[in-house]
Amino acid sequence: MNSKEVFTLSTLLTRSPLFHPAGPHRPSGLVGETTYLLELTGCRYPWADHLYRTMRDLYWKPDDVNLVADHAQFVQLAPVEQETYLQTLGFLIYLDSIQIQNPAWVSQYIAAPEVAACLVTQAFFETIHAQSYDHLLSSIVDGTTRDRVYRLWRDHPVLAARNQELVRPYEVFHQTPTLEHFATLCFSDVLLEGVYFWSGFSVFLTLAARQQMTGTAQLIRQIRRDEQQHLALYVQMIRMLREESPRIFTPDLETEWAALARAAVTHEIDWIAAITGGQFPGLPLERVTTYIEWLANLRMKPLGMPPLFPDVGQNPMPWLDRMGDMNTGKADFFEQAVVNYQDDLDFSGL
Secondary structure: OOOOOOOOOOOEOOOOOOOOOOOOOOOOOOEOOOOOOOOOOOOOOHHHHHHHHHHHOOOOOHHHOOOHHHHHHHOOOOHHHHHHHHHHHHHHHHHHHHHHHHHHHHHOOEOOHHHHHHHHHHHHHHHHHHHHHHHHHHHHOOHHHHHHHHHHHHHOHHHHHHHHHHOHHHHHHHHOOEHHHHHHHHHHHHHHHHHHHHHHHHHHHHHHHOOOOHHHHHHHHHHHHHHHHHHHHHHHHHHHHHHHOHHHOOHHHHHHHHHHHHHHHHHHHHHHHHHHOOOOOOOOHHHHHHHHHHHHHHHHHHHOOOOOOOOOOOOOOOHHHHHHOOOOOEEOOOOOOEEOOOOOOOOOOO
């Protein structure tokens, strides 16, 4: 066993008591005993202090975005464009709603308070994202339509089935919180933040490329920028687990992860096909399929995993990154997307 490794496959993670003066001043790893005392200077994981400060400095308010023009333009969209817009919102509403709960819940198993701080900060920003979708629907459509969209996550048969599949790794960890299940939950978050969300964003950025629904796109750009930070968080957590508990990273685990990623790609392609029927201008199904496969490859790379689709080497829709850019032009943690970092905060070295 690696001298730094404390946990095994069968280890059940537990939460430390809130008052735990016997706990270590600095945690021995990402999970384990803790006092919950947050001391950022000299913390175990400086990258988490850096990331927390970056996330904090990106605070924004959805209701600052004026959607009057979007309200007027929505009724001029083709029926397939209107329904794709609404059904994509219905999916994103559910994703961000569970992400309000999940990070704060997971943080209770984290020994490093600086990492837990990143998780609860993520939960706060997911609340802003959920508010953004509410702001969109309340500003653009009538109350009946808004209510219909908020019920889609369980009323739409395709969406309900894929949501149930999507949350399974979270529920597995909730029922049996082993270290292996914790790692898989972190990987599922990489897929959630970096494949499912990114695919959904493509709908709104495609409309914006035609100068339609540009207020919506402004909100999506800000959400997209936040999600980039969340991706960095879960990738770093997986990297720490790989370093501190290498025995859990068996071939079987990586096979399981590859299957989860392939399922995410299949689900997202099937969903786009179901809601657009291949009739959404600018999003032909063949190109969307390649784009989603490229996203999956992109998310494997920083985890040291091989690409799932070796024949897909380039982004087939690079203009989506340009439309989603917040204009600084700094290469991000994943080396291909673009985010808006403060001048003194750069994750390109992670």
